[in-house]
Amino acid sequence: MRSRGTVTRRRTLAVSGRYAVLIIGAGIMILPFVYMLSTSFKSQAFVLSLPPQFIPHPATVSNYTEAWTSYDFARYFINSLIVAVLTTALSLLLSSMMAYGFARFDFGGKEALYRLLLLGLMIPAMMLIVPQFVLAKYLGLLDSLAGLVVFYVAGSLPLNTFLLRGFFAAIPAELEQAMAIDGAGPWRRYWQLILPLAKPALATATIFTFLASWDEFAWALTIINTPSKQTLPLAIALFQGQNSTLWGLVFAASMMAVIPVIVVFLAFQRYFVQGLTSGAVKG
Structure with missing residues (x-):
């Protein structure tokens, strides 16, 4: 029973590790897109603010209007x-x-x-x-x-x-x-x-x-x-x-x-x- 439990735990850890790596990789790939989306709703005064804000406050759609x-x-x-x-x-x-x-x-x-x-x-x-x-x-x-x-x-x-x-x-x-x-x-x-x-x-x-x-x-x-x-x-x-x-x-x-x-x-x-x-x- 112990050996079966050990094998099960190892499989669970292996699956969890794979999911963790995939989630981290997906996050790294998505992060630039999220930052671009966030910045598109910011006024110029807040674009280069530090630390960067991923949730713009205040948000504005003027960039889209002016760009179009x-x-x-x-x-x-x-x-x-x-x-x-x-x-x-x-x-x-x-x-x-x-x-x-x-x-x-x-x-x-x-x-x-x-x-x-x-x-x-x-x-x-x-x-x-x-x-x-x-x-x-x-x-x-x-x-x-x-x-x-x-x-x-x-x-x-x-x-x-x-x-x-x-x-x-x-x-x-x-x-x-x-x-x-x-x-x-x-x-x-x-x-x-x-x-x-x-x-x-x-x-x-x-x-x-x-x-x-x-x-x-x-x-x-x-x-x-x-x-x-x-x-x-x-x-x-x-x-x-x-x-x-x-x-x-x-x-x-x-x-x-x-x-x-x-x-x-x-x-x-x-x-x-x-x-x-x-x-x-x-x-």
Whole structure:
């Protein structure tokens, strides 16, 4: 009995230790976000007060009002939303069609093309800035939101195709064969069977693509020159430069920039883990 009690206590201590480590790690990760949220509700006089106050007193929403109405911030927000939504929609459409082709059809050079596509996962994005700029200039896409969308879509295709191909390959082929017997062609099977069954993988790809296009800074900084066409990351960077000491204003702008990402994640999070593991392991 004593040995069993000792083993039980050791297991309890081990589990408690793991939970303690996880709680501490979560706290360390959340602390900067909490401080940013707290500071966004502080007036400038209390931003740098010591010791720092995580519960602002007095609290104010003037930072949010001024951030939204100043420096055409609403336009930058809308620009980012347009770019992120279009990028996500186009990327999911193209990558899902490519993934379906790689998962279900046999054709010459299939594996070579798929491996060539996956090379896009191994090349750092910063290495492509110069050739992308030259190509964008040749295509007339400089200083335009279309130039952002086109290259964001191209950059997201390898990962999305990789995730979706694995999930599509795991869908029983017998389901498609039954539809084919009823006269359904590849396009109908893709729309009415494959896509509805692939919601977890599509949700995962949606989260990754939206986040990447919403937060991207380097490429937008490279090709966008007109202030009215700038996206939110550029606006916040310039906003911080113009108001280098108004941290309440800067953090309020950053909090508003985080909201769409949180909304997208919460909308698709129940499918996220299932889609990620299926796309990475199966196929």
